Amino acid sequence: MKKENDIPACVARAMDDYFRDLDGEIPAGIYDMVMSCVEQPLLEQVLRFAAGNQTRAAEYLGINRNTLRKKMAQYGIK
Known part of the structure; x- marks a missing residue:
């Protein structure tokens, strides 16, 4: 099982990969993405x-x- 402190490192690696893959392009809308x-x-x-208990x-x-129900509707989660 992953430890809670592994999550920030996982996010950091994913963002490093994202920035590297931009290959000079300017990023936009990262938060929403x-x-x-x-x-x-x-x-x-x-x-x-x-x-299933909301x-x-x-x-x-x-x-x-x-708020949960609103987000469920937004993503089509039943």
Whole structure:
């Protein structure tokens, strides 16, 4: 199982790869790009861990249940 402190190193490696792959191009919209790549699978995995219980999943995520439902609709998660 990955340790929590492995996550920042994983993100740093991914961003290093991204910047290297730009090959001189100017980056734009990095925050939105990363969030769109991470948020949907995060929500799906937490919902799976919570056995589909949206109230529990929202608690695990530290967000309001209505916010979770809005994000689920945004990503087409049922």
